[in-house]
Amino acid sequence: MNHSKIAAACLMGLFALAGQALAAEYTVGQKSKAFTVKKLSVKVGDSVKFINEDPFTHNVFSLSDAKSFDLGSTGQGGFKNIVFDKPGTIEVECAVHPEMKMVVEVTK
């Protein structure tokens, strides 16, 4: 491998590291059968940590076109992380408590 290819690879690695360093982590609680944040705006690459602050089971899932997922269930104090890797509007729900909803707006 010549020097220019090595330099390019190093540069790409640095960009990747910088991207990770710049990505933010947000925290959303699930408390009293509600998400503690109703609407959250994040950038592509940011992550959200959902923490169960109730003494009973919660779940986190979404059926939105921009991102569909089910993070599964968590007991008291448990948490799940998810990275939002595409822009869009994502409605997040709890399968155990159908009235629990919030929106994550992901922008570039």
Next chain:
Amino acid sequence: MRTFRRTGSGLRGWVLSALVLACAAGHAADKAADKPADKGATVLPRESTEAAIFRGGLVYANYCVTCHGFNADGNGRAARLYNPRPANLRMSDKNDAYIGLIIRKGGEALGRSQFMPIWGDELTDEQIKDVVTYVRSINVRPKD
């Protein structure tokens, strides 16, 4: 009779709306005829299977329909997230005790899908029993 904890959208909203409309229509008709509202009304005995099926259907519409679907065939709006897909309850070969247990303890405890939540924290014993009765009532699996 127990009152359910909440109202909402979708089937449960429709069911409740229909009940409200039916009550309102009945009330108006009774007023017009100047008769007491409860004359001639049929009330299901609380302990009857029919009452349990009715209550269980409401619980199902509120909590289970997202994955198992309106027809209980495993084709709820969230079903596409899962592999294996949610159980087709109409064709279930499980007995009442098993169905009650998987509702109460969740899928993972019984070696099934981790995505079937633990409902024991959320539903009362009566609600779980009612859902089991409802699921049994819609089962169409041919008997062996």
